[in-house]
Amino acid sequence: MDSLxxxxxxxxxxxxxxxxxxWKDKYIIDKLEPLKKAIEKSRQAFIENESFAFCAKxxxxxxxxxxxxxxxxxxxxxxxxxLMLADYLQTEIKFNLERPEDCLFLGEKGxxxxxxxxxxxxxxxxxxxxxxxxxxxxKIQQAMEDEAILSFELAEYINKKYVLPYAEKIRKEKSR
Ligand code: SF4
Ligand code: SF4
Numbered sequence: 001m002d003s004l005x006x007x008x009x010x011x012x013x014x015x016x017x018x019x020x021x022x023w024k025d026k027y028i029i030d031k032l033e034p035l036k037k038a039i040e041k042s043r044q045a046f047i048e049n050e051s052f053a054f055c056a057k058x059x060x061x062x063x064x065x066x067x068x069x070x071x072x073x074x075x076x077x078x079x080x081x082x083l084m085l086a087d088y089l090q091t092e093i094k095f096n097l098e099r100p101e102d103c104l105f106l107g108e109k110g111x112x113x114x115x116x117x118x119x120x121x122x123x124x125x126x127x128x129x130x131x132x133x134x135x136x137x138x139k140i141q142q143a144m145e146d147e148a149i150l151s152f153e154l155a156e157y158i159n160k161k162y163v164l165p166y167a168e169k170i171r172k173e174k175s176r
Contacts, residue, residue, distance in 0.1 A: 003071045003104050004095060010076050011093075014083045018162060022084060025161075031154050032088055035081070038146035039115060045143030049136040054128060056110070064101070065125070066111065071104035073117035077159040081151065085114040115151055 014022075022028055046052045059065065074082075079093075086093050094112045096104055105112045111120070121144060129137060 003069075004097075007071070007074075007079060007095070007104065010079050011083065013166065014080055018080065018166075019083075019087075022080065022158075022162070023087075027157060028084070028154065031150060032084060035115070035147070035150045035154060036085060036088065038150050039085075042121075042140075042144045042147045045140045049132060049140055051128065051132060051136075051140060052110075054131050058127070059110075066103040066106040066120075068101055068103060070117075070120065073119040074105070074113070075117070075155060075159070076163045077155040078115060078117060078151070080158055080162070081115050081154055082113050089114070115147075118148075118151075121148070 055065070082093050091114075093105070093114070094107060096102055096106050096112070099106070103111075124132070124137065132140070
């Protein structure tokens with residue numbers, strides 16, 4: 001299955017079956033606002049330490065960092081968190097349908113996700129690490145801790161309670 005079909009099927013499952021259940025789950029609802037704030041805190045650290053500006057320049061020079069295939073680093077539970085955050089913020093998660101060489105979530109102005117996969121959040125290439133230096137890199141990593149903890153807890157919860165039972169249901173249906 002290609003990644004667009006895969007993530008669209010999760011999007012449909014969210015809209016048709018899961019949305020109502022997830023939005024009634026108090027554990028999840030209580031974590032959304034703190035997660036949104038934590039993501040914003042990380043973003044600010046990236047901006048203040050000039051990491052975003054450096055990567056934007058690099059991307060403009062033609063460097064391909066967010067390549068096709070990297071969308072698979074996003075777990076279904078993290079995708080569901082993105083869909084919920086998008087609803088919460090009254091926006092949507094757009095797919096890249098024009099540039100097959102790029103990641104499915106890469107937009108004109110960078111990543112279209114609200115919560116990027118762990119792999120991408122922790123990726124600092126040598127060029128970027130050298131530019132930032134130890135002090136700024138540490139500042140960014142410290143600012144990202146709340147996002148890392150909250151998103152991990154929430155993704156684990158959603159995975160156990162909603163993703164795994166659905167995957168099991170599909171598996172049983174297929175083996176009938
Ligand atoms: S992470 Fe590295 S390769 Fe990717 S855009 Fe930033 S500087 Fe360029
Ligand atoms: S940061 Fe976003 S656009 Fe870039 S590779 Fe990761 S998921 Fe794709």
